[in-house]
Amino acid sequence: MSSDLANSIGFVGMALIVSAYAYVTASKAANPYLLHGMNLIGAGLLILSLTVNRNIPSMVLESVWAAVALFGLAKAFVTPRGTR
DSSP states (O other): OOHEEEEEEHHHHHHHHHHHHHHHHHHHSOOOOHHHHHHHHOOOOOOHHHHSSOHHHHHHHHHHHHHHHHHHHHHHHSSOGGOO
C-alpha cells in the first residue's frame, strides 16, 4: 500500500472517530451501536494506516481505542434497552 493511500485511509478513520465524539456530545441519548461501531471502524482504519506510516505510540493508542469500543459494543449487546 502506498503512503498516500495509507494517509487517506487514516484520514477516514480520524473523521469517523471525531464524528462519533461529535455525535455523542450533541445527542441526548446516543445509540451505543453507532457510537462504538464508528469508533471501532475508525480505530481499525487508523491502525491500518499506521502499519504503513509507522508510529508505535499512535498504534498503541488506537489499539486501546478499539478495545474500549469492543467493550462498549459488548456491553450494549448484554444491557437491556430500557436500562441504557
